[in-house]
Amino acid sequence: MKKRYAYILGLLIVLTLGYNSVYFKKLSVVKAATKENFDFKAYADSIYYKGILKSKKITLGDLTSLMQSNPETTFEKYGNRLGIGNSAYFMIQSTGKIIDITDGLYTIADEKNGIVYIDTKYIFGNAIRDASGLVKLTDFKTNAQFNKVSESLNDIIRNDVIPKEISKVKLGDSISFSGAIKLSKKQNLREKITVIPSQIKLQ
Amino acid sequence: MKIRSLALLLLTVIFVFGCSSKDKSEKPKIAVVVSTLNNPWFVMLAESAAKNAEKLGYEAKIFDSQNNPAVESDNFENLISSGYDAILLNPTDSDGSISNVLKAKTAGIPVFCMDREINADDAATSQILSDNYSGCVSIGIEFVKELKEKGNYVEILGLVGDNNTWARSGGFHSVVDKFPNLKMVAQQSGNFDRNKAMEVLETIMQANPDIDAVFCGNDAMAMGAFQALQSAGKAYKVKIFGFDGAGDVIEKIREKKIVATGMQFPLIMAETAAKYADEYFKGRRDFPQRVPVEVELVNAANIKDY
Numbered sequence: 070m071k072k073r074y075a076y077i078l079g080l081l082i083v084l085t086l087g088y089n090s091v092y093f094k095k096l097s098v099v100k101a102a103t104k105e106n107f108d109f110k111a112y113a114d115s116i117y118y119k120g121i122l123k124s125k126k127i128t129l130g131d132l133t134s135l136m137q138s139n140p141e142t143t144f145e146k147y148g149n150r151l152g153i154g155n156s157a158y159f160m161i162q163s164t165g166k167i168i169d170i171t172d173g174l175y176t177i178a179d180e181k182n183g184i185v186y187i188d189t190k191y192i193f194g195n196a197i198r199d200a201s202g203l204v205k206l207t208d209f210k211t212n213a214q215f216n217k218v219s220e221s222l223n224d225i226i227r228n229d230v231i232p233k234e235i236s237k238v239k240l241g242d243s244i245s246f247s248g249a250i251k252l253s254k255k256q257n258l259r260e261k262i263t264v265i266p267s268q269i270k271l272q
Numbered sequence: 273m274k275i276r277s278l279a280l281l282l283l284t285v286i287f288v289f290g291c292s293s294k295d296k297s298e299k300p301k302i303a304v305v306v307s308t309l310n311n312p313w314f315v316m317l318a319e320s321a322a323k324n325a326e327k328l329g330y331e332a333k334i335f336d337s338q339n340n341p342a343v344e345s346d347n348f349e350n351l352i353s354s355g356y357d358a359i360l361l362n363p364t365d366s367d368g369s370i371s372n373v374l375k376a377k378t379a380g381i382p383v384f385c386m387d388r389e390i391n392a393d394d395a396a397t398s399q400i401l402s403d404n405y406s407g408c409v410s411i412g413i414e415f416v417k418e419l420k421e422k423g424n425y426v427e428i429l430g431l432v433g434d435n436n437t438w439a440r441s442g443g444f445h446s447v448v449d450k451f452p453n454l455k456m457v458a459q460q461s462g463n464f465d466r467n468k469a470m471e472v473l474e475t476i477m478q479a480n481p482d483i484d485a486v487f488c489g490n491d492a493m494a495m496g497a498f499q500a501l502q503s504a505g506k507a508y509k510v511k512i513f514g515f516d517g518a519g520d521v522i523e524k525i526r527e528k529k530i531v532a533t534g535m536q537f538p539l540i541m542a543e544t545a546a547k548y549a550d551e552y553f554k555g556r557r558d559f560p561q562r563v564p565v566e567v568e569l570v571n572a573a574n575i576k577d578y
Contacts, residue, residue, distance in 0.1 A: 154566025
């Protein structure tokens with residue numbers, strides 16, 4: 070009789086230890102984590118042509134004067150920052166005359182803002198995606214996928230849009246342009262402002 | 273007989289519930305589970321998280337996972353059975369750590385990831401992570417400009433199972449790969465470790481003696497690369513790029529021995545994780561799943577600010 074209890078107790082211990090030492094995960098969960106059949110190119114196309122090109126942008130002149138009078142509210146209202154940091158991205162538009170072109174860097178004498186640079190060579194990173202404010206971090210499962218949106222968006226602008234647009238402009242031309250700028254809360258606005266372009270047009 | 277059985281049952285119930293329930297007046301306990309305490313950067317992250325938790329009035333203890341998901345799993349078992357109320361986690365592996373986080377979630381314990389991401393968006397309560405990708409895009413641009421778009425280079429990766437490794441490498445290559453005259457002659461893991469990176473670069477240089485630059489996935493490895501290059505008499509010829517913003521690399525940038533690094537903010541990540549745990553205890557439940565923390569490029573042009 071006592072032996073029977075000992076066996077039952079032993080069996081219970083083995084079952085408890087066995088249950089706690091093995092963990093099962095649904096295959097669908099594992100597959101979902103690695104599945105990447107999302108069409109980033111098509112998604113970026115729609116963000117660029119239906120979103121960024123049609124969105125209302127603040128003029129660089131308005132932005133800099135607002136930054137001087139009320140930086141906190143301006144950051145809040147016009148800036149886009151995902152997470153924690155000292156800087157934010159802004160989507161702006163402006164006009165000016167091309168006074169220099171060196172290695173893809175266009176120097177613009179902006180009517181209201183002095184000298185502004187447009188970088189047509191280094192269109193990389195998250196500037197355009199984040200400045201647009203059109204893509205949410207929560208729309209994607211991992212940061213890697215979220216960053217692929219930027220890469221596709223940058224590819225469209227760097228390879229398709231900007232080469233066509235800059236082929237139509239030359240030194241001395243007046244242009245209108247839009248794009249992303251990064252400003253830091255501690256930044257001196259008289260320092261160099263570089264625009265990552267989303268569009269350049271001959272005026 | 274019946275009375276004895278009842279008494280035995282009552283004692284068992286008291287024993288079981290007495291062990292697992294917590295005195296209501298007791299302070300909530302926060303566990304800080306860190307991937308390794310063998311790297312000063314992670315020591316700083318863990319100690320800062322624990323200090324912030326204590327500052328907010330909680331009891332905090334650090335658990336070292338020794339870069340091993342199995343040790344991390346044991347840590348989770350221990351702290352779940354010891355009645356911890358929240359976990360501030362620096363995971364060992366972006367996939368391997370998911371089951372540990374889910375175990376805590378099942379036990380009703382919130383987990384706040386710091387610095388390293390896990391590949392699931394429904395396991396941790398929130399993940400506070402350096403924006404490694406953007407930081408390395410900036411380093412990539414600096415790299416291309418410094419090398420004038422031409423040259424042979426080596427990439428020393430971090431731990432291959434860590435998302436940060438690939439986010440950094442991905443950000444860097446999203447720029448550098450667009451310049452066809454920049455040729456990567458070798459890419460190898462240095463496990464985020466200074467000595468390992470030194471050995472790796474020494475071996476690579478035997479087959480590829482003419483390199484122009486080395487991009488390292490963290491600053492410890494950048495220091496290892498510097499040592500290897502110094503021993504080979506090439507410290508001033510080969511340009512070194514790191515990532516972290518470690519004190520010794522900042523000094524080397526000041527001395528023009530290392531070109532650039534990405535400054536991370538571990539103290540902000542630790543402080544935010546502890547603050548989120550505090551808010552969780554006070555009833556908040558709507559946490560963003562991922563919170564990127566800005567990384568700043570540090571180079572000769574702005575070194576005076578650091």
